[in-house]
Amino acid sequence: LAVLVKVAAALQVSIQELIGPPRSGGKRYPAASLRSRKRGGASVRGLLPEPIPGMEIDRMELPRGAQMTGTPHTHGTREFLTCERGRIELVASGDRFEVVAGDVVAFRGDQRHSYRNVGSETAVAYSVVAIAPPGPR
Numbered sequence: 001l002a003v004l005v006k007v008a009a010a011l012q013v014s015i016q017e018l019i020g021p022p023r024s025g026g027k028r029y030p031a032a033s034l035r036s037r038k039r040g041g042a043s044v045r046g047l048l049p050e051p052i053p054g055m056e057i058d059r060m061e062l063p064r065g066a067q068m069t070g071t072p073h074t075h076g077t078r079e080f081l082t083c084e085r086g087r088i089e090l091v092a093s094g095d096r097f098e099v100v101a102g103d104v105v106a107f108r109g110d111q112r113h114s115y116r117n118v119g120s121e122t123a124v125a126y127s128v129v130a131i132a133p134p135g136p137r
């Protein structure tokens with residue numbers, strides 16, 4: 001029993017979790033339970049119901065003409081933007097990219113950046129942020 005207690009402590013789980021039946025492999029999260037917010041003219045919904053350290057994945061919906069300013073993250077952070085529908089202009093570190101359905105742009109997430117729908121329909125895009133741990137520059 002002493003060994004079991006030490007193993008559970010090292011893994012930071014309960015003894016019940018170690019010896020009990022495995023948990024279900026999946027769980028459904030209703031859309032209303034996911035984090036969502038308005039930023040500028042855009043609707044942003046988080047796609048990770050359970051946090052993954054150092055990662056954010058969001059679905060962004062920008063009506064025609066809408067724009068949104070991104071928040072710079074910690075030094076060394078990388079961001080990836082992919083467009084599902086419409087046309088989005090991404091300005092990052094002074095560079096401009098026009099992103100259309102299927103395109104992916106990788107950029108420094110620790111710099112100023114913004115998104116603008118330059119198309120004639122609502123644009124939908126996904127943002128993946130790989131957050132660098134805080135530390136010396």
